[in-house]
Amino acid sequence: MIKRLLQIEMRKIGSYRLFWALLAVLAAGLAGAFWGVESFLQEVTSDARQNSPIPIPTISLYTFPGIWHNLTYIAGSRLFLLFPAFVIVLLVTNEFTFRTLRQNVIDGMSRDQVVLSKILFVTFLSLGLTLFVAINGLLLGMIHTPVADWYQVFNKSWFLAAFFLEVFGFSMLALMIGFLVQKSIFALGILFVYSVIAEPIAVHYSPEWLKPLLPVNAISHLIELPNSGLMRLFGISFKEYISPQDAIVTLLWCLFFAFLAAWITRKRNL
């Protein structure tokens, strides 16, 4: 059944130009950021380097195994996460706009299958993006790491798993909003306002215990800012691991989003 549902979704994409255009822009943006970030950082820190009384150690962003943390941190920024999420909002709300969700049910999908097929597509898209990051990481790492054994290459590659969870979690939020709101403009607006404005404000005023439980906050804390040489110098250190709590909170939110989307779809007249 999973294969059938995924095939249905793939056939719906077909030659959908807007979908492929959005994906191409995302891929180009990610590749550009990956391959350009080091020279960009060198440029902006060159001044500091010259005036620094003590030498700042230079470590390439692109050496194994640190590269996994660095690249997934860049790819997991809000800007890049919004892209696949917008794609999902568009694909979900399209089904309402074109009344094709109704037609899918008439043709023989159950309401649960309609939601499940979209969740499968979110999974597929998240895996695809993770693979894209992995390939870029392997290429950049092999070019910039002088000597590397397999252990060094794949140590810390679980940051890829965390990145997958970030894309998946954020896109599931988008999926739920899409099923709830139905209209693409409103859904895109709500997703943007909630994740970029509303939740950060809410986090600011929340008690400490609540902060890590809010969905977007939990998702964006899966991968924290990599510690640079400069930060180490000042004794600032972010966690260099993925906290199981963040992962569990994200997964629980994903479950909630999935059930909410399924529940509302079961209940309403299409």
Added chain:
Amino acid sequence: MTEQVLRIENLSKSYGSLVALNNLNLTVNRGEIFGILGPNGSGKTTTLAILLGVILPNNGSFKWFNEEPSAYIRTKIGAVLEQPNFYPHLSARQNLRVVARIKGVDDSDIPRVLSIVSLEHRASHRFKTYSYGMKQRLAIAAALLGDPQVLILDEPTNGLDPQGIAEIRELVMKIASRGITIIMASHLLDEVQKICSHVAVLRTGNLLFTGRVDDMVGETTTLELAAPDMALLHTLLSSHQELDSISVAGGKILAQFKGTADPGAINKFLFDQGVTLSHLTKRQRSLESQFLEILNNSENPKP
């Protein structure tokens, strides 16, 4: 033995205080061309939408092929509900590939259904470039994927030009001639009379009549008469025991008789009274007058 394709029991649906469907009971048997007839807002589309799983009823139940409704059962039914719904950015063929996968039908069936609706030459064009008639035909093609035993059509000729209407009707007759059961909603009496074998008449969610189209026609007989002495003819007819109503139109008298009055007997009755007819025609009562009568009767029930 007649095989039940669909049985509806006590089906009801209301939106707040608005009753869209009130305790509907219906049976459709294999091979019938079943018309659901009623003015706009009578509950036709609501009924079909419930049968196809997109609207949830408040009460009642229905069975397809004696089975409880399920997504799987729906893959065995071809349906066009209201306007054609497709992905505008996909071509006709790509859209049919989506439907085929949902229905579990092999892609090799796509050329067949495209040729039935004569869309082969436009199959690779995007749906959004289609005219309304072509969209409607594509919807029928999608419904025919996998050669379903039942075809559901909702106002299939709505919004089409006369040529499109003729094409769709011809297509429906062609499909029906292959023994496929068709359930068709329409507000066009003429359409139901031309195409359907059975009919259910709905008004504001209530079932007023269900049965054979032939049974609905012919409870009364209308004769069109003329004679040199129209006044005498009028008087004589008015005295006839079986007369139901009489009117004058276009220089002729329209006389409606109860039951199946024999024009020969009427002629003899008039001749015996000294009136020689110059004109006598038996009028087949159209479904339209019958339909209007059913609607009127239900509105002002006769004592």
